Amino acid sequence: MKIFRLEKSINLPITIEECWEFFSNPNNLKVITPKYMGFDILDLEDTKMYAGQIIKYNVSPLFGLNMKWVTEITHVKKNKFFVDEQRFGPYKFWHHKHKFEIIDGGIKAIDILDYALPLGVVGEFFHPFFIKPKLEEIFKYRKKKLIEIFGKL
Numbered sequence: 001m002k003i004f005r006l007e008k009s010i011n012l013p014i015t016i017e018e019c020w021e022f023f024s025n026p027n028n029l030k031v032i033t034p035k036y037m038g039f040d041i042l043d044l045e046d047t048k049m050y051a052g053q054i055i056k057y058n059v060s061p062l063f064g065l066n067m068k069w070v071t072e073i074t075h076v077k078k079n080k081f082f083v084d085e086q087r088f089g090p091y092k093f094w095h096h097k098h099k100f101e102i103i104d105g106g107i108k109a110i111d112i113l114d115y116a117l118p119l120g121v122v123g124e125f126f127h128p129f130f131i132k133p134k135l136e137e138i139f140k141y142r143k144k145k146l147i148e149i150f151g152k153l
Contacts, residue, residue: 002124003093004132006113008139010146011153013106020079022149023098023109024049031149032142038066051076054087092116092123106153109146111139 012019022028026044033039038060045053053073060066069089076082079100086094093116101108117123117131 001092001116001120003114003116004127006115006132006135006139007111008113008143009108009110010143011103011106011108012146012150013153014150016079016100016102016107018150019100019107019109023100024076024078024082026055032145034138034141036060037138042068049073049076049082055084059090090118092118103153 014022026041026049030039030041038058040058041055042058043054043056047053051073055071055073057069057071058066059069067090070087071084071089071094072087074083074085081097081099083098084094084096093114095114097110097112099110099112101110113135117127123131
């Protein structure tokens with residue numbers, strides 16, 4: 001199984017508290033996800049994020065195919081980082097670390113995504129043509145929305 005990595009970051013002119021309040025609220029994921037992905041949270045406790053929290057989504061990542069996605073928040077360190085891992089969904093493996101660092105004038109939000117594709121070598125063959133470009137597009141959209149919401153540092 002080949003594990004791919006995608007790393008992205010953005011500097012935002014906000015406090016670490018504002019950063020944590022926004023990014024640790026799973027409802028805000030819909031705000032920074034392209035509408036065509038049909039992203040909807042199906043089941044979420046009305047509570048602060050915690051390790052062990054399960055979140056259920058509907059998502060249409062490719063070709064308009066609707067699928068269920070279940071993630072677990074596995075690690076949380078307030079104002080520092082949290083990790084979500086796929087339990088059921090389109091990937092064979094999904095580990096997404098969200099890190100936050102204080103910098104001059106704001107924060108640096110860092111995404112480190114490690115993932116593996118289903119279907120073995122067939123899935124890996126399609127990675128450079130469909131999966132990687134789609135993930136790049138999603139993170140580009142996310143960056144644009146975050147700049148619209150918070151401004152640019």
